Amino acid sequence: MKSFRRLVYPYLVWGIIFIVIPMLLIVFYAFTKDGNSVMPVKFTLDNFTRFFSDSIFVNVLIRSLKLAFITTVICIIIGYPCAYFMARLKPNSQAMMVLLVTFPMWINMLVRTYAWRGLLIESGISPEIKVYIGMIYNFLPFMVLQIYTSLSKMDKDLITAAHDLGCDNKLAFLKVTLPLSVPGIISGITLVFLPAVSSFFIPKLLGGGSYVLVGNLVENYFVTTGDWNFGSAISLIMTAVILISMYFTRKFDYSKEDR
Amino acid sequence: MKKKPFSKLYLALILLFLYLPIVYVVVFSFNESKSLTHFTGFSLRWYEKMFESQTMMDAVYYTIVIAVIATVVSTIVGTITAIGMSKSRKLIRESIVQMNNLPMLNPEIVTAIGLMLFFTALNIRLGFITLLLAHIIFCIPYVVLSIMPKLRQLDDNLAEAALDLGCTPFKALYKVIIPQILPGIVSGALIAFTMSFDDFVISYFVTGPGINNISTYVYTSVKRIDPTVNALSALIVLAITIILLIVNILPLIKERKTKRNEETI
Numbered sequence: 001m002k003s004f005r006r007l008v009y010p011y012l013v014w015g016i017i018f019i020v021i022p023m024l025l026i027v028f029y030a031f032t033k034d035g036n037s038v039m040p041v042k043f044t045l046d047n048f049t050r051f052f053s054d055s056i057f058v059n060v061l062i063r064s065l066k067l068a069f070i071t072t073v074i075c076i077i078i079g080y081p082c083a084y085f086m087a088r089l090k091p092n093s094q095a096m097m098v099l100l101v102t103f104p105m106w107i108n109m110l111v112r113t114y115a116w117r118g119l120l121i122e123s124g125i126s127p128e129i130k131v132y133i134g135m136i137y138n139f140l141p142f143m144v145l146q147i148y149t150s151l152s153k154m155d156k157d158l159i160t161a162a163h164d165l166g167c168d169n170k171l172a173f174l175k176v177t178l179p180l181s182v183p184g185i186i187s188g189i190t191l192v193f194l195p196a197v198s199s200f201f202i203p204k205l206l207g208g209g210s211y212v213l214v215g216n217l218v219e220n221y222f223v224t225t226g227d228w229n230f231g232s233a234i235s236l237i238m239t240a241v242i243l244i245s246m247y248f249t250r251k252f253d254y255s256k257e258d259r
Numbered sequence: 260m261k262k263k264p265f266s267k268l269y270l271a272l273i274l275l276f277l278y279l280p281i282v283y284v285v286v287f288s289f290n291e292s293k294s295l296t297h298f299t300g301f302s303l304r305w306y307e308k309m310f311e312s313q314t315m316m317d318a319v320y321y322t323i324v325i326a327v328i329a330t331v332v333s334t335i336v337g338t339i340t341a342i343g344m345s346k347s348r349k350l351i352r353e354s355i356v357q358m359n360n361l362p363m364l365n366p367e368i369v370t371a372i373g374l375m376l377f378f379t380a381l382n383i384r385l386g387f388i389t390l391l392l393a394h395i396i397f398c399i400p401y402v403v404l405s406i407m408p409k410l411r412q413l414d415d416n417l418a419e420a421a422l423d424l425g426c427t428p429f430k431a432l433y434k435v436i437i438p439q440i441l442p443g444i445v446s447g448a449l450i451a452f453t454m455s456f457d458d459f460v461i462s463y464f465v466t467g468p469g470i471n472n473i474s475t476y477v478y479t480s481v482k483r484i485d486p487t488v489n490a491l492s493a494l495i496v497l498a499i500t501i502i503l504l505i506v507n508i509l510p511l512i513k514e515r516k517t518k519r520n521e522e523t524i
Contacts, residue, residue: 004343082270121296
């Protein structure tokens with residue numbers, strides 16, 4: 001079957017052209033200035049020093065992390081009981097609930113966010129709270145479904161065993177159910193936190209122009225200002241921050257499993 | 260058992276939260292006035308306006324055309340690549356897996372600006388072609404990812420046996436391998452279609468003036484109050500409801516038919 005090996009080469013070339021080179025271009029732009037004129041190339045750290053020496057930019061980054069963090073935490077707090085109750089329903093109702101929770105995700109994110117804009121337009125809620133509502137709304141189903149999957153895979157006999165060994169409901173939950181659902185929570189965090197840091201249309205549609213996040217900065221520097229070098233640098237910083245936070249989330253997961 | 264009513268109430272509240280904006284958008288698409296907060300009376304004028312609006316119909320047209328082409332191309336390329344990967348040396352396979360992970364792990368906006376820089380560096384004018392190309396680029400990894408597990412389950416000897424029995428490699432691929440991994444191909448195609456249909460971030464950065472899909476149209480029209488967007492949203496809700504009903508009910512009917520057949524046998 002070695003002849004089939006050759007089948008990968010077209011995509012290998014495709015991927016290098018359309019996936020790897022664009023990433024390298026971002027790095028190239030981030031470390032240069034006035035990238036529109038190709039020669040002479042001069043590498044510089046100016047874009048990065050500009051970002052970190054200006055408290056406005058740093059504050060936007062901190063605000064984005066805070067928004068993503070709080071969104072993730074609230075999604076866990078609201079989503080966990082939901083997933084837990086779902087997993088205890090009859091099998092048919094469980095399938096129905098999964099379908100009902102999944103259904104809104106099929107509808108275009110922009111359309112749903114637009115709907116919230118109409119709903120909240122005269123509510124008098126502050127832009128920041130509106131953005132939080134939109135974020136939680138968009139990401140809650142991901143969290144619920146991840147936790148639900150890990151809870152429904154759990155062997156129900158374990159709970160019975162815990163009861164037999166003298167645990168009350170609370171202790172059985174804390175010692176058996178919760179630890180076993182940690183992988184679900186972790187993958188939920190991955191699916192919520194990561195895109196939440198870089199989100200830019202929810203803050204823009206619901207927060208008006210007043211609530212700027214790091215994703216909006218990237219958008220502004222690419223679409224409005226046209227300073228692609230600085231925009232590339234911001235997106236690199238954002239990616240680095242996300243990778244670092246994902247690294248710590250995973251580490252937490254492994255340390256839990258080791259116990 | 261005491262806790263049952265509370266858990267039911269909680270689930271109902273979550274569903275209320277999830278469906279509130281959807282119900283809102285459908286109800287207000289029938290609103291007579293332009294108001295987004297007061298329902299003044301039933302009318303179909305926003306639907307009429309929607310079908311009259313050339314830019315809106317263009318957006319729907321581009322969304323569907325691009326989703327269909329991107330699904331077909333990415334499914335074919337993804338299937339071929341996945342089959343090739345299953346027979347390749349580890350080094351090549353791993354490097355393709357890593358390469359595939361890049362657009363899926365990166366924030367979407369990073370993939371988007373990467374492609375925008377790339378197209379501009381090559382002097383390709385942003386528009387329909389770049390939009391289509393970008394959609395194909397981000398769909399292929401999902402197709403490959405959904406076919407790979409099916410190929411891992413596949414017995415290598417099957418294809419060998421087909422060759423021993425006189426099949427050409429192409430015939431073995433077509434008659435033996437493809438039918439076995441078909442469920443993976445179908446789910447890959449479905450994921451590709453929904454990813455393309457729903458995409459906003461990447462489309463927003465790689466499209467040019469005059470070319471919109473539904474997402475970018477909604478984004479640009481949001482600055483003014485435009486209830487025709489409600490009408491469009493309501494139609495999308497209707498379309499997705501119908502599709503999901505068919506997808507979920509068809510297997511039930513099939514199941515019943517096979518059961519009936521079994522009973523008759």
